[in-house]
Amino acid sequence: MTTETGPDSEVKKAQEEAPQQPEAAAAVTTPVTPAGQGHLEANSNEKHLPQQDTRPAEQSLDMEEKDYSEADGLSERTTPSKAQKSPQKIAKKYKSAICRVTLLDASEYECEVEKHGRGQVLFDLVCEHLNLLEKDYFGLTFCDADSQKNWLDPSKEIKKQIRSSPWNFAFTVKFYPPDPAQLTEDITRYYLCLQLRADIITGRLPCSFVTHALLGSYAVQAELGDYDAEEHVGNYVSELRFAPNQTRELEERIMELHKTYRGMTPGEAEIHFLENAKKLSMYGVDLHHAKDSEGIDIMLGVCANGLLIYRDRLRINRFAWPKILKISYKRSNFYIKIRPGEYEQFESTIGFKLPNHRSAKRLLPWMR
Structure with a gap:
């Protein structure tokens, strides 16, 4: 075998390799040509810039889109119920x-x-x-x-x-202040007055005729202001309620006292009302039906000072809160554990029987 050398052999070799390059380029890329041009002519003597092969990128992009579409299809097939349930869960959360x-x-x-x-x-x-x-x-x-x-x-x-x-x-x-004058807000005293007026009207807070008239007159001053002869004519307090069994005699006495309060502001009238209401024996006392250890009907009164025991509307015993160590209930029985006295060595427990289990359980929040 002989090998040709020299310039002629190099030219011949270049001519043999030149047709293969366009075919290889055509197999790899499909460049866009301007209108009017046919195909690219290969010239071995010209230097061409390297062309990027975009086909692998397009293939990879197609593969990524295919992967995402497959993943989306998978998520749509596997999680439609979750997408539908999540709004319902949110709605339930904010019901x-x-x-x-x-x-x-x-x-x-x-x-x-x-x-x-x-x-x-x-x-x-x-x-x-x-x-x-x-x-x-x-x-x-x-x-x-x-x-x-x-x-x-x-x-x-x-x-x-x-x-x-x-x-x-x-x-x-819920808790009646022992000294309403210590309240700092006028609005608090106002709502306390409203509560006490409701207690008096319903009979929960018993009063004498004199006390009804006095408290009623302060309530009128706080609500209507100073007496005005032109505006307040006739029985101008008849539409207001002051007592469970309100009489004309009581209303007349209230109007007589109201006329003497000229210059008293509504706030001052409310303070006078509270100062007199707190002196009542049943002020702030919430009563509960019960029986003692001997089965006698009594009333348990819960107030700011402690637990009071009533029989026939008379107070027969009182247990101050510092003296009570523990409060508990079992079924319909209610128990208080008492601190030993000065001459006692052991604690004592006193029990009361309430109408039912719910009544015993209901009594606890009043003592918290």
């Missing part, structure tokens, strides 16, 4: 209930509370609506299936305490 609260002035406040919300949420909404800052004296009550009043526990979910619907509540005073 709310309508709460209607009867306020101390007999008006109603309505609001929405999340069904899983606690009692504190509703109580805060009511206090915010009333612009009330001294919240500790107040609470919310509701009636159970037995029409018995229960306190709404702020630390528990509302739906676990009240079973019936709609959710109706009442905003009331």
